[in-house]
Amino acid sequence: MELAFGDSVLTVEEARPEAFDQLDLAIFSAGGDTSRELAPLAAARGCVVVDNSSAFRMDRTTPLVVPEINPKALEDHNKIIANPNCSTAVALMALAPLHERFGLRRFFCSTYQAVSGVGASGPIELEEQVKAWSEGEMPQPNAFPHPIAFNLLPHVDAFRDDGYTKEELKMRNESRKILDLPDLKVSCTCVRVPVFRAHSISINAEFGSQPNVPDAHAALEGFEGIELRDDPTQNNYPMPIEYSGVQPCGVGRVRVDHALDNGLALWVVGDQLWKGAALNAIQIAELLLKKDLV
Amino acid sequence: MELAFGDSVLTVEEARPEAFDQLDLAIFSAGGDTSRELAPLAAARGCVVVDNSSAFRMDRTTPLVVPEINPKALEDHNKIIANPNCSTAVALMALAPLHERFGLRRFFCSTYQAVSGVGASGPIELEEQVKAWSEGEMPQPNAFPHPIAFNLLPHVDAFRDDGYTKEELKMRNESRKILDLPDLKVSCTCVRVPVFRAHSISINAEFGSQPNVPDAHAALEGFEGIELRDDPTQNNYPMPIEYSGVQPCGVGRVRVDHALDNGLALWVVGDQLWKGAALNAIQIAELLLKKDLV
Numbered sequence: 032m033e034l035a036f037g038d039s040v041l042t043v044e045e046a047r048p049e050a051f052d053q054l055d056l057a058i059f060s061a062g063g064d065t066s067r068e069l070a071p072l073a074a075a076r077g078c079v080v081v082d083n084s085s086a087f088r089m090d091r092t093t094p095l096v097v098p099e100i101n102p103k104a105l106e107d108h109n110k111i112i113a114n115p116n117c118s119t120a121v122a123l124m125a126l127a128p129l130h131e132r133f134g135l136r137r138f139f140c141s142t143y144q145a146v147s148g149v150g151a152s153g154p155i156e157l158e159e160q161v162k163a164w165s166e167g168e169m170p171q172p173n174a175f176p177h178p179i180a181f182n183l184l185p186h187v188d189a190f191r192d193d194g195y196t197k198e199e200l201k202m203r204n205e206s207r208k209i210l211d212l213p214d215l216k217v218s219c220t221c222v223r224v225p226v227f228r229a230h231s232i233s234i235n236a237e238f239g240s241q242p243n244v245p246d247a248h249a250a251l252e253g254f255e256g257i258e259l260r261d262d263p264t265q266n267n268y269p270m271p272i273e274y275s276g277v278q279p280c281g282v283g284r285v286r287v288d289h290a291l292d293n294g295l296a297l298w299v300v301g302d303q304l305w306k307g308a309a310l311n312a313i314q315i316a317e318l319l320l321k322k323d324l325v
Numbered sequence: 326m327e328l329a330f331g332d333s334v335l336t337v338e339e340a341r342p343e344a345f346d347q348l349d350l351a352i353f354s355a356g357g358d359t360s361r362e363l364a365p366l367a368a369a370r371g372c373v374v375v376d377n378s379s380a381f382r383m384d385r386t387t388p389l390v391v392p393e394i395n396p397k398a399l400e401d402h403n404k405i406i407a408n409p410n411c412s413t414a415v416a417l418m419a420l421a422p423l424h425e426r427f428g429l430r431r432f433f434c435s436t437y438q439a440v441s442g443v444g445a446s447g448p449i450e451l452e453e454q455v456k457a458w459s460e461g462e463m464p465q466p467n468a469f470p471h472p473i474a475f476n477l478l479p480h481v482d483a484f485r486d487d488g489y490t491k492e493e494l495k496m497r498n499e500s501r502k503i504l505d506l507p508d509l510k511v512s513c514t515c516v517r518v519p520v521f522r523a524h525s526i527s528i529n530a531e532f533g534s535q536p537n538v539p540d541a542h543a544a545l546e547g548f549e550g551i552e553l554r555d556d557p558t559q560n561n562y563p564m565p566i567e568y569s570g571v572q573p574c575g576v577g578r579v580r581v582d583h584a585l586d587n588g589l590a591l592w593v594v595g596d597q598l599w600k601g602a603a604l605n606a607i608q609i610a611e612l613l614l615k616k617d618l619v
Contacts, residue, residue, distance in 0.1 A: 137584045141435035141527035143477055143516065157475075161455055176560040181451075183437050183518065183525050183565055185578050185592045190557040194538065194580030203583060218584035220527040220592065222437065224477065225519050231477050233435035233514040235529075244488065263484040266470040271477055284479050286488030289497060290431045290512035298479045298514065 051078040055325045058312050059083060074110035079325045081112050081315045083308055088113040088205055095208045098314040099256045100127040104209075105315070105324055112315055115209060116201040117307025118142050118187075118221065122232045123209055124280040124306065125299035128254035129247055130210060133293070134239030137216035140202065143224045143231040144187050145271060148303055149174055154227050161225075179225050187221035196221055229271035230303040237291045247285050247295055256306065261285050269300035280306055345372040349619045352606050353377060368404035373619045375406050375609045377602055382407040382499055389502045392608040393550045394421040398503075399609070399618055406609055409503060410495040411601030412436050412481075412515065416526045417503055418574040418600065419593035422548035423541055424504060427587070428533030431510035434496065437518045437525040438481055439565060442597055443468055448521050455519075473519050481515035490515055523565035524597040531585045541579050541589055550600065555579050563594035574600055 032043040044050060046065075051057060051073035059066050060083040070080045070087065087093040094104040095113045097120055105112060115123075122140055129135065146153035152174035160180035163170045172178050176186065188198035203217035224231075252259045260269045261283040269281025280301030288294030301307060319325045326337040338344060340359075345351060345367035353360050354377040364374045364381065381387040388398040389407045391414055399406060409417075416434055423429065440447030446468035454474035457464045466472050470480065482492035497511035518525075546553045554563045555577040563575025574595030582588030595601060613619045 139433045139529045139584055141514075143437070143518070162459055165456055165459055177564060178566060181520050181566065183520060183594075185525075185527070185562050185564075186557065186560065194555075194557060194578065195583075196557075216584035218529050218582050218588070218590055220435075220529075220578065220590055222525075222527065222592075224437070225475065226477060227475050231479075231516075233479070233516065233527075235433045235512050235514075261488075263480065263488060263490075266480065268479050270471060270479075272472060272475065284488065284514065288512050289489075290433055290510035294512070296512055296514055298516075300477075 048072040048076065051076045054078045056081070056316055056319065058316060060308070060312070070111050079108070079110050079112070079319060081114060081312045083114045083312050085116065085201065087111050088115065089208065095205060096315050097123060097209055097311060098318050099124065099254065101209050101211070102318055105318060105322065108324065112319070114308065114312045114315065115205050116198070117148060117303035118144060118198065118230050118232060119202050119205040119209070120307045120311055121230050121280055121299055121301035121303060122202065122234060123206060124256055124301060125234065125251065125282045125297060126236060127210065128250040128257065129236060129238070129242065129295065132246060132250040133242045135210065135212065135215065136237045136239055138234055138236040139218045140232050140234045142187070142219070142221045143226070144221060145226040145228045145230055145303060146179055146223065147228045148187065148223070148230065157225055157227065175223065179223060181225060184223040185220065187223055226271045228275040228302060228304060229300055230307060231271055231298065231300045234297050234299065235288050235291060236295050236297070238293045238295070241293050242287070242295050244285055244287065251282050251285070256280060257282055259283070268298065271300055274300040275302055276305070277302060278305060278310055342366040342370065345370045348372045350375070350610055350613065352610060354602070354606070364405050373402070373404050373406070373613060375408060375606045377408045377606050379410065379495065381405050382409065383502065389499060390609050391417060391503055391605060392612050393418065393548065395503050395505070396612055399612060399616065402618065406613070408602065408606045408609060409499050410492070411442060411597035412438060412492065412524050412526060413496050413499040413503070414601045414605055415524050415574055415593055415595035415597060416496065416528060417500060418550055418595060419528065419545065419576045419591060420530060421504065422544040422551065423530065423532070423536065423589065426540060426544040427536045429504065429506065429509065430531045430533055432528055432530040433512045434526050434528045436481070436513070436515045437520070438515060439520040439522045439524055439597060440473055440517065441522045442481065442524070451519055451521065469517065473517060475519060478517040479514065481517055520565045522569040522596060522598060523594055524601060525565055525592065525594045528591050528593065529582050529585060530589050530591070532587045532589070535587050536581070536589050538579055538581065545576050545579070550574060551576055553577070562592060565594055568594040569596055570599070571596060572599060572604060
């Protein structure tokens with residue numbers, strides 16, 4: 032099978048275990064089942080795997096890495112490196128520099144997640160529903176359990192018995208691992224919104240020391256991969272249409288939190304297909320090569 | 326001027342002060358400036374005013390009332406009664422029964438506010454932008470500072486010097502007054518979403534006593550004006566398309582909060598034009614008449 036990629040045409044081959052014999056590094060993005068089956072086989076044949084699925088993220092021997100945040104975790108890899116959940120990666124891009132400066136204790140967050148988070152079927156469904164709506168119709172939902180056009184679903188990923196979704200738990204568990212804060216308290220509510228691309232997250236974060244907005248701005252501005260967009264009286268704040276198809280995540284609405292003693296409220300937006308997935312995987316791969324860890 | 330209303334045609338007259346001489350009760354919904362000018366004149370002429378604007382909400386002599394929550398506050402009125410902010414009314418419909426049961430200490434919330442919150446221009450603009458987008462265009466924004474179709478604006482109402490919007494402060498100040506909890510800590514982030522009608526709010530609430538989900542469900546189910554929609558494994562949770570043009574607010578996603586010692590996370594949706602404005606005003610007027618307070 033051949034696939035157009037940019038100006039070239041690539042030949043797609045079946046991912047048989049022997050295929051990894053000749054590879055130094057592979058990026059997996061075919062879901063948890065495929066990763067669980069093939070990544071250990073690839074690793075056994077000497078190929079380092081950067082895995083975009085959730086299969087190995089919480090495995091103790093697998094580093095879970097955002098290169099701007101915990102690059103050192105790469106040094107201990109066992110040939111599989113996990114790429115974090117999309118919302119978690121975007122949220123931590125804002126929280127990591129604030130943690131460095133003020134010491135993160137806990138955070139509350141509510142997400143505003145784009146339809147492309149479920150794959151290609153999400154944007155197609157939103158587009159179809161919007162077009163049908165323009166003609167006075169509403170088609171049956173398919174990619175989502177309910178219509179998403181002009182609607183919100185407090186439902187991302189599968190529900191667990193305790194009422195949380197898996198996505199909400201990923202925010203807690205992966206944040207703890209990436210920030211190396213095993214007792215970090217995280218409360219997350221994940222919501223699907225009728226936006227094509229880029230996830231947005233409203234965060235209330237509590238710190239060990241008293242934060243202030245100027246120092247928070249300085250910490251964010253000095254952090255690679257972050258753009259500070261915080262001049263609200265000029266209507267300047269990050270929005271998903273401006274953070275789609277761009278590398279940095281945007282942070283704004285930074286203010287002293289009204290309900291936490293040492294808290295900040297903030298708003299972060301990032302392209303979940305890029306920083307929340309593909310870009311981060313490529314950055315991991317580049318760092319592995321640069322550090323001679325392949 | 327004549328205006329169609331249901332099956333009848335109403336004659337619209339200019340609101341001159343003398344016009345209130347013959348009225349027992351008037352519902353004002355023409356903005357803060359009009360209310361500040363005319364409500365005291367109407368009250369002086371013996372007409373009780375239910376005011377939908379923010380003009381008198383925080384005035385010490387003016388009751389701020391959600392009839393299901395603080396009906397007794399009506400008894401002390403001085404002929405003006407204020408109708409609360411739309412997001413606040415919807416949030417408190419969920420929080421009031423939980424406060425009664427567990428004792429509210431503080432809450433964090435992130436809103437998902439429909440475009441109709443700015444008036445008729447909001448839905449018109451969303452519809453125009455979506456139709457233009459279907460034809461490959463994107464018109465200039467007008468009702469909002471940026472495009473709202475397929476986008477999010479962390480911006481509802483005007484910004485203050487401390488980085489909060491007036492809307493975010495209304496959530497704190499009006500909640501304190503309605504619940505009679507002057508020290509209640511409230512941290513709110515308000516976000517405009519491409520939904521036509523009904524506001525949704527993600528809440529993390531801390532209580533004085535340890536809450537649990539069954540008791541929270543029982544408290545919510547027994548509260549007038551609330552519908553419990555909390556069977557997530559059946560994809561049953563409140564969504565704005567189902568709470569547009571209906572009287573009750575829907576509450577779901579109730580779960581033990583992961584970052585608060587005595588906390589619950591929850592999701593509430595309500596029609597901000599009804600329970601958040603017109604319906605609540607009519608309920609106040611009905612209660613005034615029923616209690617012989619006009």
